Amino acid sequence: MNVTKGxxxxxxxxxxxxxxxxKDLTMSGSKVETFSCWNDSISRVVVGHLLEVADHPNSDHLKVCKVDVGESEPVQIITGAQNIKAGDYVPAALDNSLLPNGVKIKKGKLRGLPSNGMLCSLGELNLNTGNFPTCIEDGIMILPGEYTPGTPIDEALGLNDPMIEFEITPNRPDCLSVIGLAREAAATYRRPFQKPASSFSEDENDRIERYLKVTVLEPKACPRYSxxxxxxVKIGPSPLxxxxxxxxxxxxxxxNIVDITNYVMIEYGQPMHAFDYRHIGGGEIIVKMAGENESFTTLDGQERSLNSSMLTIADQQRTIAVAGLMGGLNSEIEADTTTIVFESANFDGVTVRKASRALGLRTDASSRYEKGLDPVLTQDALDRACALAEQLAGGTVVAGLIDINNDLRSPRIISMRPERINTFLGTQIDPHFMKDALIRLEFTVDDSKTPWIVKVPSFRDDVEGEADLAEEIVRLYGYDQIPTTLVQMATTQGKLTPEQALQKQLSEAFLACGYNEICTYSFISPKIYDKLLLPADSPYRKSVTISNPLGEDTSVMRTTAIGSLLTALAFNYNNRNLTARLFEPATTYTxxxxxxxxxxQIEYTAGCYGKEESFYTLKGAVEQILDAAGLPLNEIEFIPCRTHPSLHPGKAAQIFYRGELLGFLGxxxxxxxxxxxxxENVFIANLYFNTLFKVEKPAKTYRPLPKFPATGRDLAFVCDRLLTVGEMEKVMREKGGAILESISLFDIYEGKQIASGKKSVAFSLTFRAADRTLSDEEIDQKIKKMIDGVVALGAALRT
Structure with missing residues (x-):
């Protein structure tokens, strides 16, 4: 929010x-971002009066000017501009002057004649025709009216008023106005606050009822319309x-009329609009919802499609404005307008925000309505606009006011205990100061008994309770006045909770396996479920719907993180990453x-693609993750899964540990x-962290390094493609007994040397005993039992 000091x-x-x-307003709670003044970057530029203008004797396009710049003698300045004449007042940059663009002006010679400065254009002074409509862009700036030569140009043009930029927080829409900031300044400096003059004369021989009728069909969306x-009125430029x-x-x-509405909006924080009365059909304004797919052209010349959720201002034939956003081209103020209707209304912020988003149209007015405005403002702002129209446009205000007020809110009353305020703040503020501070901020305080009764002003909708009153008091008291005290409490060593420790272990294990951690939004599009081939009755479709989503793509909370993971993998693939390994500890919501x-529920979701990736590379990574979680791998079972709608029916498995489902992969x-x-080849895994955390894990025990050597053997079987490696491993572990130290799958082959529908599966076996060296006979006996067990499953030993 920008405002000038003046x-x-x-x-x-x-x-x-x-x-x-x-400095002072920042310390009292109204943070100032920066401040500056137009004249900070300009020096020795003054008003010059052209006494003589003659052609340059050595040039067919230069002019030699004798200029009165307020010194003892006129100075000679040469210019190439053709739009000047004797008698004009112009900006003159003298020798050793500085322009806003950083250019320094020095005296010199042009075609043999001395030139002691430069006559300036609008652009060279960083100005434009918006401020000075009688001037031209391409040429010297001709100052309107008469001035005293030598007057600094910033003083002559009224550009010596510093601009202060405030950072306004969303809870203080009242400070999106000059009046709101002036209230803060008055409270900070303990000075009286005076509202601007808004008195005007009314033509008692002419009543508003002869001109206008207003009907509000949507009182909830429009609590007040004035x-x-x-x-x-005479349309023309506003004063400088x-x-x-x-x-x-x-x-x-x-x-002047449009500028008055904008001026009052900045001054009061209340958006306004002016209609050309000639274009209000039937002399009636109707506040209603738009028609579905209604076409409407706004003041910016854009044709927009409205819908039935948008509030509009209409006459008896057509829409003339989108409420809280922008007026229509069909009712704008024109050069020959003589009668106007000033609108000052309070519109529901949610309705305005939704319309703004749907239309892709954000204005100064909509930004104020969205934050919530005080309905009391409408008449104050309207009176101020009428006073300015009388003063600046010669208008006559028709007697009477239309004011439809459906705002039934009562003033907010808060009980306040001074001792509680001090306890809350850790201060010893005098109750007399508390009362004075609240009164300075325009609260009404009844301190005749405890607790005090405090009435909140209508423009402070953000103040809801005693804690808010404490904030109001302390910001005027001064945050720097609060004594510094050390926290009186015992300090303890920080540590991770068991859940956090396990999450850290799992994440580090994924990283060790070459996976990169990602973080995606918990809000997704419901269309993701269709992409994942989830049936209509799938429990994954039972999503929590967001009541005010940013858009359809973020309208529900995810029940599974698979869609988010695949989207991230696709982003990498589309950016020419030929391989990727990603994982996310994602929260899902049912x-x-x-x-x-x-x-x-927290789910660890992982995925990969690439030439070297397969079901088995992912399965190996999952086994390392489960090992890091403290689960014995010999008790992990991978059971074929052919029913998950998002997984390949022949390349997927569920993961079990002691009967508990830990997740799936495939x-x-x-x-x-x-x-x-x-x-085509994309692989994913999903681990249920909540289950991983709660399952019983065997205690870690010390095991000495083996004293006796290990013996290795390899076995290969030919079996049906549908026989799983897990089933074969389970039988071999049972038959191998205590001396079977480990089983490792090292090859699966399907090809020309293997019959159709069959596969070759090869295992590496390690045998070891803790108390002796194993003999070949002892190992052979175990091998034979293992072979017999696997053959019983329908496999044959491959030789």
């Missing part, structure tokens, strides 16, 4: 410099002081009912990669 000074005595104001009619102030706050001046919170269903823009 504008603030309209409401209170403010002798402090911009730097002092910035309007007045002003006739006999108003144009300068609007320009300082970033608003382009247009004409809908449990309208009156209960969703069920949350190749993505063949129809899914194309949905995400991925290559």
């Amino acid at each position: 504008w603030l000074g309209d409401f209170l005595d403010l002798p402090e410099s911009a730097a002092e104001i910035a 309007a007045r009619v002003v006739k006999n 002081w108003m144009r300068n102030r609007l320009h300082a706050v970033g608003i382009r001046p247009i004409n 809908f449990t009912g309208r009156d209960t919170l969703p069920a949350e 190749a993505v269903h063949p129809l899914i990669p194309a949905q995400f823009g991925l290559p």
Whole structure:
């Protein structure tokens, strides 16, 4: 929020410099980002009066000017501009002057004649025709009116008023106005606050009822609508002081009536609009919802498609404005407008925000409505606009006011205990100061008994309780006045919770396996479920729906993180990463009912693609993760899974430990990669952290290094393709007994040397006893039992 120091000074005595104001208001809670003045970057540029203008004797395009710059003698300045004549007042940059663009002007010679400075254009002074509509862009700036030669140009043009930029937090929409900031300054400096003059004369022989009728069909979306009619207005440029102030706050001046509405919006924080009365069909304004797919052209010339959720201002035939956003081209103020209708209304912030987002249209007005405005403002702002229209446009205000007020809110009352405030803040603030501070901020305080009764002003909707009152008091008391005290408590060594420790172990194990951690949004599009081939009755479709989503792509909370993972893999693939390994400790949310919170679960989701990736590379990584979690791998079972809709029916498995389902892994269903823009071979795994954490894990025990050597053997079997390695391993472990130290799968082959529908599976076996060296006979006996057990499953030993 930008405001000039002089504008603030309209409401209170403010002798402090911009730097002092910035410091003091920041300390009292109104943070100042920066402050500057147009004349900070300019020097020795003054008003010059052209006494003589003659052609240069040595040039056919240069002019030799004799200029009165307020010195004892006129100076000679040569220029190439053709739009000047004797008698004009112009900006003259003297010798050793500095322009806003950083250019330094020195005296010199042009075609043999001395030139002691430069006559300036609008652009060279960093100005434009918005401020000075009578000037031209391409040529010397001709100053309107008469001036005293030698007057500094910033003083002559009223550009010596410092601009202060405030950072306004969303809870303080009242400070999106000059009046709101002036209130803060008045409270900070303990000075009286004075509202601007808003008195005007009304034509008692002409009543507003003859001109206008207002009907509000949507009172919830429009709690208050105020309007007045002003006739006999003369459209023209605003005075320089108003144009300068609007320009300082970033608003382009247009004409006196439109500028008045913008000026009042900045001054009061209440958006306004002016309609050309000639274009209000039937003399009636109707506040209603738009028609579905209604076409409407706004003031910026854009044709927009409205829908039935958008509030509009209409007459008896058509829409003339989108409420809280922008007026229509069909009712704009024109050069020959003589009668206007000033609108000052309070619109529901949620309705305005939704319309703004849907139309892709954000304005100064909508940004204020979205944060919530005080309905009391509408009439105050309307009266101020009428007073300015009378003063600056020669208008006559028609007697009477239309004010439809559906705002039934009562003032907020808060009970306050002074001792509780001090306890809350850790201070010893005098109760008299507390009362004075609240009164300075326009609260009403009844301290006749304890607790005090405090009435909150209507423009402070952010103040809801005693803690808020404490904040108001302490910011005027001074945060720097609160004594520094050390926390009186025992300190303990920080440590991870068991859940955090396990999460850290799992993440480090994934990283050790070459996976990169990602972090994705918990909000997803429901269309993800279709891409994952989830059936209509799938429990994964029971999502928590967001009531105010940023868009459809973030409209539900995810029940599975697979979609987010595949989206991240696709992003990498589309950026020409030929291989990728990603994982995420993701929280998922399952809908449990309208009156209960969703069920949350942490899932470790991992995925990979690439030439070297396969079901077995992912399975190996998962085994390392489970080992890091403290689970004995010989008790982990991988059971074929042919029913998960998102997995390949022949390349997927569920992971069990002592009967508990820990998750699943496998190749993505063949129809899914194309949905995400991925290559064919993509593999994913999903581990349920909550289950991993709660399952019983064997205690770690010390085992001495083996004293006796190990013996290795290899076995290869030919079996049906549907026989799983897990089933074969389980039998071999049972038959191998205590001396079988480990089993490792090292090859699976399907090809020309193997019959159709069959596969060759090869294992590496390690035998060892803790108390002796094993004999070949002892190992052979175990090998024979293992072979017999696997053959019983339908396999044959491959020789």
